[in-house]
Amino acid sequence: xxxxxxxxxxxxxxxxxxxxxxxxxxxxxxxxxxxxxxxxxxxxxxxxxxxxxxxxxxxxxxxxxxxxxxxxxxxxxxxxxxxxxxxxxxxxxxxxxxxxxxxxxxxxxxxxxxxxxxxxxxxxxxxxxxxxx
Ligand SMILES: Nc1nc2c([nH]c(=O)n2[C@H]2C[C@H](O)[C@@H](COP(=O)(O)OP(=O)(O)OP(=O)(O)O)O2)c(=O)[nH]1
Numbered sequence: 001x002x003x004x005x006x007x008x009x010x011x012x013x014x015x016x017x018x019x020x021x022x023x024x025x026x027x028x029x030x031x032x033x034x035x036x037x038x039x040x041x042x043x044x045x046x047x048x049x050x051x052x053x054x055x056x057x058x059x060x061x062x063x064x065x066x067x068x069x070x071x072x073x074x075x076x077x078x079x080x081x082x083x084x085x086x087x088x089x090x091x092x093x094x095x096x097x098x099x100x101x102x103x104x105x106x107x108x109x110x111x112x113x114x115x116x117x118x119x120x121x122x123x124x125x126x127x128x129x130x131x132x133x
Pocket of ligand 1: 007008009029033034035036037038039040074075078080114116117
């Protein structure tokens with residue numbers, strides 16, 4: 001899908017824990033927690049965009065797995081596509097975020113997620129036992 005308003009996000013799972021990242025901006029979103037990722041650039045493959053964003057934001061190489069749901073609506077007409085991912089090289093560091101947290105299954109709602117992400121977290125919660133590898 002090529003869409004000027006497409007955001008991609010990574011549900012990075014390791015040992016059954018989900019990586020959450022705390023946004024540094026803009027002011028209205030600062031402090032909220034999200035999936036690492038970002039906007040797909042014009043003409044860019046969306047999976048390649050997600051691999052690129054994870055390298056830029058976390059300093060890691062990720063390998064993408066299955067998709068989490070379909071189109072997740074965001075603010076301002078944006079739509080997010082989310083994939084499970086694993087870290088193939090490196091250890092995630094908050095290069096652009098305020099902080100990172102590995103959330104245990106029972107901690108999934110311990111951080112204030114961006115509102116649009118809550119249904120995605122719920123979908124991941126249902127899938128995690130089969131995906132945590
Ligand atoms: N990356 C990411 N963005 C999210 C999530 N949930 C959510 O509402 N968003 C919103 C926040 C932003 O308005 C938009 C993504 O923009 P971004 O700022 O992360 O994109 P980007 O890295 O490409 O940065 P820029 O070019 O806009 O500066 O989607 C999420 O889980 N991950």
